[in-house]
Amino acid sequence: AKLLTLAGRADVPIGVGADTDIAWPQDYLGQWAADMPLRNYSGRVGLDGVALMADVLSRSAEPTVIAIGPFTNLQALVQRFPEVAQRTRVYAMGGSIRKGYGDRPGAVAEYNVKTDVRAAQVALREGAFRSWFLSPLDSCGVLQLAGERYQRLLAAERGERPPAVLAALLGSYRAWYAQCSRDATRDGGCSPGLLPYSPRNASSVLWDALPPIAMALQA
Template sequence: MGRPVILDTDIGFDVDDVWALAFMLRCPELDVRLITTNTGDTLYSAKLVARLLEIAGRTDIPIGIGVPIDAIEKTHAAWLGTYDFDEYEGVVIEDGVGAIIDVIEASDEPVAIISIGPLTNIASMLTRQPSVTRYSSFIGMQGSIRKGYLGAAEPMREYNVIKHTASCQKVFATPWDISLTPLDTCGVVSLRDENFQLVKTSQDPLAVAVMENHFGWFDAIKSWKGMDRYDPQVESSILYDTVTVYMGFSEDLFEVETLPIAVTDEGRTIIDESAQQIRCAMEWQDQAAFEQLVAERLAG
């Protein structure tokens, strides 16, 4: 079996969570023990996870409904349609935070939490049961250390941090085995050309579902500022969260630095010598190889 992991996701807004979940399901290096949803309508998000797991033939993975915060646009609602848990054969747990604790405490080996959203569930877990850090590690898609979105030369306030800054501050300040894939590496990843076409033309049911969500998401957000420069027929969106999934089983394709990272009240992730040391994926060694890996695994 692979490394035991829990995925905590805000799936249902930006489409990269769909790509990341599908990629994770195609990684035999990972033993997915639980998927929890966070942010916005977490019941809607859990239904989206359920439908994807059903398509992938992975209803053996429990789903936990996490803490809802701040309404967000349901950009995958059209694809989800009227799908409900009545149609789902797997286990759905109402207390997602409790489910995270239970999975960690029941495991015979350490569990890695792969977090690809705001950190409300994880902060709640730490409040409820601080001792879980002794049996787990954290790998997160949060922050911007030296570079910003799309490889910008200056760091920026990153969405998952500013969405619930207090939760991020709590997690990053907790003595724990913490690793991050900040915008420095994850903010430039996408599939284009042959890689994109490989997934787009695949007849694999999960790849088909990913592409349906890709196009449905674009239809939902095409009026947003800057989206007129984007052609969904030839490229994916930025696939931030896939990098975090990859870090769950390998670090071969990027360089990792251990840095003291603090979170300011304004939601910036800064290097502060008084802060906790956190392992950060800061530079790509072979971004092209990573993008090819994602495409090949998703294509089935």
């Protein structure tokens, strides 16, 4: 809610996802977002997020989902609204084929899949969705923004009229990094990077960047 509000995109609805036993050990952005609880969001909020997702998709000419977490909600969409799922393209981050975390050789149990294996099995079943683009660790695990390109983002933030979405994104990154640094034994901590990173010099690994990039290129 806070990110969308700061970015001026309260036109984007927020849905509360399916109930799950999945537990994330740390709430890295809870304090950053605490001043914008969901009840204060000026946009549309659906307590049944799967039904809200189905409603939005059913009214879209090109129904598309970008999935960057465990596939629990995709499983629920297939089971509750199969006709909507069958019309929907999915661009997702998940899995590992020949490389694991840190660009190391060998497949590993990637977080989005291993966290809810049954959901991944249901969502990836042939015919459940119209089409899939899946970005595994092999491709997304080596993406970082650093050097001149990253410094251009910082310069834009310092400008007279910084883009609202950029300020929101970098602000959340700084809050995430600070929490990770407190909780981990190495600087930055919880997300490995092939290059040294901090809010001053580079992003962490951009696990979730390839699915929306692929969607934009194929549009």
